[in-house]
Amino acid sequence: MSRHRASEPEDDQTTMFPRVTDEPAADASITSVLPVVPADATTVLPVISTPPSPRPAAPGAEAQPSPYAPVSPAPQAAAPVSPAPVSPAAASDETTYLPRISDETTQLPRIAKPAPSVATGRATATDETGLLGAIPPAPPPSADEPKPSPRPRWSGEPEPPPIKAVRAGEKNYRSIHSEYTRTTFGSVLRMTLRGTGELMITVGLVILLFAAYEVWGKTAIVEGHQSELEQQLNWGEPVVGAPTPTPSPSVTGKPKPPPAGQPVAKLYIPKLNKHWVVVQGVTQKDIRYAPGHYPNSAMPGQEGNFSVAGHRNRATFWDLDKLHGGDKIVVETKDMYYVYEVAKQRIVLPSAVEVVRPVPPTMTAGKLLTLTTCNPKFDNYQRLIIHGTLVHEQPRSAGPPAELAGAA
Incomplete structure (x- = not known):
């Protein structure tokens, strides 16, 4: 049976929350402290009373644990819980009992669970995992589960030579790759052709760069010097309509040319x-x-x-x-x-x-x-x-x- 729901609406002992009665008990001790208010779910305050006497079980029925039965607390030092003093008239109401915690440092009891036979992972404290449930042990590996096959080894032909030096004579050793690197007529010819080809490619690139310089590089340089020469002329802008200069009769012979480079x-x-x-x-x-x-x-x-x-x-x-x-x-x-x-x-x-x-x-x-x-x-x-x-x-x-x- 759930702790939060009663099997019958009239079963007040299995209800966690206080029952709201139609009319509060008329007692001078209660009304002297709290005023009597009409029956309303939002205005009636619960009365703390002593634990009620258990109901006698019906013949042939299973004994049900009472929700007010004490719960074994965790092994920690805690202050005792003492019921608050209540009036005798309030003790007749079985639906108003709630435990009162008299000390603010009192810890709530934990739900104790039996420890599993096999503990796996990091969760080993049973009191901390009790609310989530115990972690069951991992199932044993199946014998029929296929295992990954090992990486196949190289099976090409011929077999690769060993990576080590081999003896050549009594005092000398040679590389196992010497048969592939020894000098032959074919290797010399290949090396000569390769070197000649690389040399021709290099010379061709140099010629192309020189031609590019002659075509475009010199153009930029010449244009820059031409601008400087135009500034050296310093003729100024001609005055339109000015009289044309005439040579003096006393001046004879050709005009003197400027110095070289001017x-x-x-x-x-x-x-x-x-x-x-x-x-x-x-x-x-x-x-x-x-x-x-x-x-x-x-x-x-x-x-x-x-x-x-x-x-x-x-x-x-x-x-x-x-x-x-x-x-x-x-x-x-x-x-x-x-x-x-x-x-x-x-x-x-x-x-x-x-x-x-x-x-x-x-x-x-x-x-x-x-x-x-x-x-x-x-x-x-x-x-x-x-x-x-x-x-x-x-x-x-x-x-x-x-x-x-x-x-x-």
């Missing part, structure tokens, strides 16, 4: 959308980052042959072979613009220095322009020559010529 003029090729600052001199140092003016040739706009040399890289005369007859080339100085027209293109040997003479072969004397560079691209065993003649000139104060409209 800017001379600006060279524009509108068809290629390119322009450069031309420096004085054609040595390797002079033309490293800019086209160079041949020192013994004429200056821009003068009678003779204004000759300019430049490298065949992407930053300079890379596409000079695209110029043909009728294309325009503009030269800008501090005071004037000179417009030349391409007259001829030809390829000569490096020894053909006559192309920079005042009057080159197959050309008529006058105000001429000659551009020279290496040919073909990435080589220099030939020279590409462009000849032009002066067709127009105008002062800078009049603005740029029409050929430079939209040019860089």
Whole structure:
């Protein structure tokens, strides 16, 4: 029978909670302490009384344990529980008895369970596991349970050689892998081919890196130096409508060229959308980052042959072979613009220095322009020559010529 539920509603002894009676007992001792209130489940307080006398059991019925029977406490020191003093009139009510704990330090009794025959795991205290139930012992292993098969050993053919050195002669030892590493004609040939292939791959990568530097690396370097040369010119912006400067009658002879490596003029090729600052001199140092003016040739706009040399890289005369007859080339100085027209293109040997003479072969004397560079691209065993003649000139104060409209 459950401790929290009675088999019959009238069985008051098996009820844990106090029974609410219809009318409280009229006793002067009780009413003198607590007022008599109407019968209501929320207003009647339980009366602590002495344990009631047990009911006589019915004939033939099993004896049931009383809920008020004392429970064996755990083996701990606890203060005794004493019932509170109650009036004699309250003792007649059997449903109002509750044990009273007189000491706050008194511990509640624990439910004692018999210890199991076999204890497993960490739970060994029976008083702590009594509310959850005892942990049964693990079942014995079954003899029919299949066991995992052992890892199969390598069964390939041939059997692997032992990992150890073997004796070779009386005092020497050799590796068991010496048969695979000994020098033979085939091994030498394979090593030679492998080394040659790796060397060729390395050389190819170096050549590719050098070509990339020549094409893109030098372009960035040349453009940077060109910007510096433009700042060195310091010509300023021309004043539109200003009078054109005229040479003094007392000044005779040709103008003196600037020192080597210093800017001379600006060279524009509108068809290629390119322009450069031309420096004085054609040595390797002079033309490293800019086209160079041949020192013994004429200056821009003068009678003779204004000759300019430049490298065949992407930053300079890379596409000079695209110029043909009728294309325009503009030269800008501090005071004037000179417009030349391409007259001829030809390829000569490096020894053909006559192309920079005042009057080159197959050309008529006058105000001429000659551009020279290496040919073909990435080589220099030939020279590409462009000849032009002066067709127009105008002062800078009049603005740029029409050929430079939209040019860089």
